[in-house]
Amino acid sequence: MxxxxxxxxxxxxxxxxxxxxxxxxxxxxxxxxxxxxxxxxxxxxxxxxxxxxxxxxxxxxxxxxxxxxxxxxxxxxxxxxxxxxxxxxxxxVYLSDYEAMFLKIEVDKPIEQKMKEIFGELSVLNNNFYPSLEGFRGMLKIIGKEIPFEDKGRADYTVVNLFVDRLEDIDKELMKKKTYEFAKFMQDEINLKTYLQVYIRDNSFFEDYELVFYQVYPPFREKEEIKKILEKIKTKEEISKQEKISLINVFYKDIGFNSRYQTIFTNFSDKSLRKYGDSALRIGLIIEE
Structure with a gap:
């Protein structure tokens, strides 16, 4: 008792x-x-x-x-x-961060549009700036203008995550050219200096339920459309390209290293890009995580 x-x-x-x-x-x-x-x-x-x-x-x-x-x-x-x-x-302290969000959305919008144009819909942009109101306002003032390299804005780094069917089948030279085209756009038209990192990932990413589930932004995990796609992955069903697009549209922008990937890096944060062929575009080996 x-x-x-x-x-x-x-x-x-x-x-x-x-x-x-x-x-x-x-x-x-x-x-x-x-x-x-x-x-x-x-x-x-x-x-x-x-x-x-x-x-x-x-x-x-x-x-x-x-x-x-x-x-x-x-x-x-x-x-x-x-x-x-x-x-x-x-x-x-979050009050100014809220307003900075809208300025960052404005800065990122033409960059994201160009990324999709060059790399396709299965791509995710993570443009990492310090969330400063003055910094974003300054960037918006110089976009599209002709200014010296030293006066351009700066991001800590810019990451593109690109999804393809098979890493073994990618055209490496074409990927390098696309990366250079995107880098030139950011440097010359957006007036942004940054360290560009392109992570190319394959279908194995979408075959790992845990990996995809935790990549989806939490509020969307219970949304009916997303929930159905996640369930298909869980039961080992193949998902369509459109379903992949629906998922990556609600992915966290920061994607971890716990999957197969291949990288292309180019750094134009301190020195201006040279012409294609002379610029340092490093493509790495396939990494198995």
Whole structure:
């Protein structure tokens, strides 16, 4: 009887803790949304994931969530702003990051369009800038203008992830030419200096359920269309090109190294690109992860 009593008390304690955690999360959720509504009254904010309270002895972060808005939705931009807050963090530092998101979308748009034109629809852009309002505003002012190399804007690095049927069948020279064409566009028309890294991946990526599942941006994992495609991968069914496009449109921009890939690198962050054939375009061996 005593053991049963202890079990009941333990169960009630756990339920009580969960309820308290939920209350704390909801309170923080309202505080963050209220702060963003005050700063941007024309936008409607909501969390597409979280904001959840979590206690982890390995980090000071206590709240995690993904904030979204109707302005992002109108642009058809599927990604929200990921928040990671400490216990007494009011999140005000994210206010400028929100505005910077829209400027980055503007900067990335012509780059992404050119990438798709050169490499095809099965490509993903990850243009890594420091999220600075002034930096993005400066980039938008110089796009399309003729300016000296030293006055061009700069990204830390730019990654293109490209999906093909078989790595063994790619035309290496053609891939190098495409990489050079894309690099020249960014340098001469966008006026961006960067370290360009092209990762070419094959169908084996889409055959690994765990790999694809965790690459999909969390809010989309339960969307009906995406869920059906993931289920096909799980049951070892072949998916179509259009289904692959649907997936990569909601992939995290950063794709890890845990799959087969081949790389082409070219660096024009410090020195201007030379003509094709003279520029350093390094194509690596097939890496098996």
């Amino acid at each position: 005593k053991k049963l009593f202890i079990l009941i008390l333990s169960f009630l304690f756990i339920i009580s803790c969960k309820d308290e955690t939920k209350k704390v999360s909801l309170k923080k959720n309202k505080e963050i949304i209220s702060m963003f509504n005050s700063k941007y009254p024309d936008d409607k904010f909501y969390f597409i994931q979280g904001l959840d309270y979590e206690k982890d002895i390995n980090t000071n972060i206590r709240y995690r969530g993904i904030l979204y808005s109707d302005r992002l939705e109108k642009l058809g931009y599927p990604f929200g702003m990921e928040l990671a807050l400490e216990e007494n963090d009011d999140g005000w």
